[in-house]
Amino acid sequence: EAGVTQFPSHSVIEKGQTVTLRCDPISGHDNLYWYRRVMGKEIKFLLHFVKESKQDESGMPNNRFLAERTGGTYSTLKVQPAELEDSGVYFCASSLQPGLATYEQYFGPGTRLTVT
Amino acid sequence: GENVEQHPSTLSVQEGDSAVIKCTYSDSASNYFPWYKQELGKGPQLIIDIRSNVGEKKDQRIAVTLNKTAKHFSLHITETQPEDSAVYFCAARSSNTGNQFYFGTGTSLTVIP
Numbered sequence: 184e185a186g187v188t189q190f191p192s193h194s195v196i197e198k199g200q201t202v203t204l205r206c207d208p209i210s211g212h213d214n215l216y217w218y219r220r221v222m223g224k225e226i227k228f229l230l231h232f233v234k235e236s237k238q239d240e241s242g243m244p245n246n247r248f249l250a251e252r253t254g255g256t257y258s259t260l261k262v263q264p265a266e267l268e269d270s271g272v273y274f275c276a277s278s279l280q281p282g283l284a285t286y287e288q289y290f291g292p293g294t295r296l297t298v299t
Numbered sequence: 300g301e302n303v304e305q306h307p308s309t310l311s312v313q314e315g316d317s318a319v320i321k322c323t324y325s326d327s328a329s330n331y332f333p334w335y336k337q338e339l340g341k342g343p344q345l346i347i348d349i350r351s352n353v354g355e356k357k358d359q360r361i362a363v364t365l366n367k368t369a370k371h372f373s374l375h376i377t378e379t380q381p382e383d384s385a386v387y388f389c390a391a392r393s394s395n396t397g398n399q400f401y402f403g404t405g406t407s408l409t410v411i412p
Contacts, residue, residue: 187342214398225303226343226388228399239397274342278398286331286392288400290342 185209187291189275195297201263204294208257208277214238215258216278216288217250221271229273232258265298272296301326301393305403312379313411320406322389323371331392332372333400334363338385347374379410 188207196202208215217229229248230240234255243250247266252258262269272295276288302325312318324332330351335343349356349363349372356363360379365372376383386407390400 189342216399218400218402223404225404226390226400226402228401231398239399242399286398287333287345287348288398289345290335292340292342 187275187277187289189273189291189294191294192292193295193297195299196265197299198267199264201261202265202296204260204262204273204296206258206260206275206291208275209289212277212279212289213255214278214288215252216276217258217260218274218276218290219271220274220293221268226274229260262296265296267298270296270298300396301329301391301401303389303391303401303403305389305406307406308404309407309409311409311411314379314381316379318376318379318383318408318410320374320387320389320408321371322373322391322403323369324391324401325370326391326393326395327367327370328395329370329391329393332363332365333390333392334361334374335388335390336385337388337405343388376408379408381410381412384408384410 190205215232220226228242231238232252249261272293274293275291278288305322333348336346337343360377362375386405389403
């Protein structure tokens with residue numbers, strides 16, 4: 184079974200540019216999460232999709248970040264315009280639907296974003 | 300919201316020795332505590348987890364203990380091997396705040412051959 188995949192693995196952009204990150208969750212996982220780790224700090228929650236709906240976007244830093252999950256399959260996270268403080272590693276995770284008493288989240292390899 | 304603290308930030312042990320990483324949390328409604336291992340160039344991989352109704356869980360050389368009263372949980376790795384070298388993250392899930400995980404800042408473990 185394929186795990187969570189993310190694209191690209193690395194992205195270097197200039198301040199003010201736009202970047203779109205993509206995440207493909209494990210097949211059959213309704214829940215999809217975005218997290219971010221800024222260098223040396225904790226991994227912080229950004230938002231949570233259940234299928235195509237945003238269940239919780241309390242961690243989104245500001246309106247320069249837009250996440251979508253059309254059709255309830257893969258998700259994209261767009262940063263526009265990018266700022267220096269957006270640099271970090273963006274992780275995507277997925278899990279089975281709630282109600283199955285399972286909380287495990289499976290993480291992708293991450294996208295390292297560098298804004299110069 | 301939940302606040303998770305993790306110590307130490309770096310840890311070096313000799314091969315064959317034990318390693319212990321400790322985490323504390325603040326939200327008494329937290330009910331699930333996973334541990335992740337992140338190797339260089341890879342994403343965090345779930346290695347063990349524990350729920351709030353259990354005090355200890357073991358899987359071969361890895362064990363996790365939970366003290367709900369003190370709000371702390373620990374990862375224990377016995378008979379460490381060089382391939383255990385990685386960054387380890389603890390996390391907590393609170394029933395008050397949905398399914399998001401709150402992570403510690405990570406521990407970089409180096410096992411010296």
